[in-house]
Amino acid sequence: MDFRNFKMPFGINPKYSKKVAYFSMEFAIEQVLKIYSGGLGFLAGSHMRSAYNLKQDLVGIGILWKFGYYDQARNHDQTLQPVWTKKMYSFLEDTGLKFQIEIHSAPVWVKVWYLDPDIFQTAPMFFLSTDVPENDHISKTICHKLYDANESTKLAQYILLGKGGAKLLDEMNMERDIYHLNEAHGLPAAFHLLKKYNGDLNRVKEKLVFTTHTPEEAGNEKHSLRLCYEMSYFSGFSMDDVKRIEGSSDDRFNHSLCALKMAHIANGVSQLHGDVSRTMWSKYEGICKITSITNAQEFKYWSDKPLYNAKDENDETVFDYRKKHLKKRLFKVVADQTGDLFNPNIFTIVWARRFAGYKRADLLLQDKERFYKLLNNPKHPVQIIFAGKPYPMDYSAISIFNLLVEESKNNKNMAVLTGYELALSKLLKQGSDLWLNNPRVPREASGTSGMTAAMNGSVNLSTDDGWIPEFAKHGENSFVVPKGDYDNMSVYEQDNYDMNKLYELLENEILPAYYNNPNKWRKIQYNSMEDVKDQFNSDRMADEYYQILYNYKG
Template identity: 80%
Template sequence: MDFKNFTMPFSINPEYSKKVAYFSMEFAIDQALKIYSGGLGFLAGSHMRSAFNLKQDLVGIGILWKFGYYDQARNHDQTLQPTWTVKMYSFLEDTGIKFQIEIHSAQVWVKVYYLDPEIFHTAPMFFLSTDVPENDHISKTICHRLYDANESTKIAQYVLLGKGGAKLLDVMNCERDIYHLNEAHGLPAAFYLLEKFGGDLEKVKEKLVFTTHTPEEAGNEKHNINLCHDMSYFSGLSLDEVKTIEGVEDARFNHSLCALRMARIANGVSQLHGEVSRKMWSKYSRICEIKAITNAQDFKYWADKPLFDAKDDNDSVLFDFRKKHLKKRMFRIVADQTGNLFNPNIFTIVWARRFAGYKRADLLLHDKERFERLLNNPKYPVQIIWAGKPYPMDYSAISTFNTLVEESKYYKNMAVLTGYELALSKSMKQGSDLWLNNPRVPREASGTSGMSAAMCGSVNLSTDDGWIPEFAKNGVNSFVTPQADYDNMSIYDQDNFDLENLYQVLENEILPTYYDNPDQWRKIQQNAMDDVKVAFNSDRMADEYYKQIYTV
């Protein structure tokens, strides 16, 4: 392939002929390609698969992380040990393209790798690397660790993604109508375009669209504007010019706010998150319209086809047999990692996602007495599994993970697994009976893990946040805890309120249904599978991006 004159390697569906470049710090494409940390990557990976399914004129642009996010290992006492291993990918093609961009006021070489659509059935994808002999050590390390803890390195990563990705499109003569930023990490692309268009912000706005995933202002990244300037973030713009665009007088540069002022249109990632975002940013002038396109997951990738076939054939015996088989398969992983032998006839709860404070991984343990009763209930026995990757410098989240590990040593029906990536995620969704999700409302912008769990016959138990209000029919396709007036509650009171309701639903509704009325439980599973299949399939999402964001 002639990468200097790149053309799409498949025929484009005329419905999706608008030319799009999609910038993301992470993509969860396949277990073999470890360039993601969590939900943002899972979402971006499903988007790339659906772009392929629908034959859209879209290319993905990311970074080839030399060490990935990190590898989750254990210390001798089973607690968390982050390890860093160089990754090698023979299936990526060296494009032969190398060019320079300015990062940290120096010229840095960028090398480009290509993922052919046929390998994992994705949109064509390009990954940028600075780990080349021509660069000094500091420049090489820009692409070493996803979400590096060092502030300067992190900003340099944003410059690499945004400015490097935008320049790559020019080098390849790959003209794009739309530059889609999945979160504000790729915002330097906007400043690259601004320089290219001679300072014409309106021309930049014609091309730029922005997806925000953060439901509170404090969670949106801010960095010292002078540091960003020194890191060549603004492609030659003076600080005064940047401040005129961003519109904030203090020394903190707000990436998301600036993206909302440079984009033509933006979107939140659930209907609730759209409302929260519009309210959150409404105090600022000159921001673009914020719509809502609810996140989704690729049905073809996540769903268990034999389970769906049994459901569609109305074969309850085969359906139950298949689900039990999937549980047994997952329990082999549990046994291998922990030495605990789980029983496929016992109700199995899974909490698995990124470890972050607001997701409250250990909420059930806040009432130790009740937790003990739950795990030792002879009438309604329970098994419970946790998995997830804390950010390697988030010591609070690591402490939560390690506390769960310590607690698991006292129960043969409790396990904490490491290595939460695509393969383990898929196995846990297929093998769980209940997918537990208990974030503080309204901190979860969308949350997509419950979608792919429902595609595998795992029933959601969730607080009423993110995508759940659009999906859940309590007691019919899922279980949802009641909402309180969270705005007027302390975090302590909110946690206690949600904890009490989680236990109430578990003890009085879910467990009796599973054990005493298996036909009803199967009906709930199958309702969830039916309701998630189309509405929360990423083909729907990729179609909506074209029709509601790219072409308006």
């Protein structure tokens, strides 16, 4: 294939003919391609699969991480051990394209790999690498670890994604109408365009759209403006030029704020997150309109077909048998990793997602006595599984992971699993009865793991955050903690309130329904599976990106 004059490898649906380049730091496409860490990647992966399903004129641009995020292993005492292993991918095609971009005032070589749409049924995808013989050692390491802890390396990664991705499109003579930044990591693409258009910001705005995923201002990345400038982030524009665009008086550069100033439209990733984002950024002048497009996951990839067939045929026996079979399959992994033999007839709760403080993995353990009572209830027994990857330098999150491991040694019906990637994620969703999601409201922008759980007959128990307000009908398709007066509560009070409500729901509503009224429980599963399959399928989301964002005329 001639990549210098790249043409889309399939026929385009005229409805989606606007030409789009989608920039993301991570994509969870398939288990074998380990270039993702968590929800942002799972979302981007589903988006790429849906772009293929709908035959959209969209290409994905990411980075080929040599060591991925990290491999989650265990120390001799079962606690967390991050391991970095070089990854090999024989299915990626060498495009033969190699070009230079400026990083830290020096030329850095970029090599490009291609993922053909036929391999995993995705949009065409291009992955950038600096790990080539022509580069010095420091330049080679830019693409080594996803979300590197070193600030300069992290900025170099953003420059590689944004400036490198934009330069790649130039190299391929591939004109794009829209540059879509999935989070602000790829923002250097906007400065590359600004330079290309001789400083004409309006021309950049015509092309740029931005998806924000962070519902509080402190969580949006800021770095020293001078360091960004010295790293060649701004494609030659001066710090004064950047200040005029960003408009903040701070000496730290706010990536998201600048993206909101340079884009012509942006979106939050749930209706609630759209509201939170508009309120949060409204104090700044000159930001673009912020709408919302609720995140979703690809139904075809995630849902268990036999479970849906049994539901659609209302064959309760087959449905229950299939769910038990899926539980047994997950429990083999539990036994292999932990030595615990879980019982498929026992109610199984799973908490699995990225370990971050606000997601409160250990919330139920704040009341140890009640936790033990829950696990050891002779009438309504419970099994609980935890899984997730803390950021390898987030020591407080790692300590929570390790605390759960220690606690699991005292309870044969509690397990902590390692290796929370696509394959294990699917097994956990298939094998759980209840998907526990308890972030501190309103910190969760969307939180898509519950969607894919629902696609596998796992019922959501959640705080009322992210996508949940758009989905949940309490007691009919899920169970939801009623919102407290969070604005007037301390963090301690909020955690205490939510924990008590979670226990009340488990003890008084959920466990009695599961054990004493299986028909009622199955009806909740059916409703959940039905309500998630269209509205929270990423085909709907990918369509909305075209209708609401890419074709926006404002």
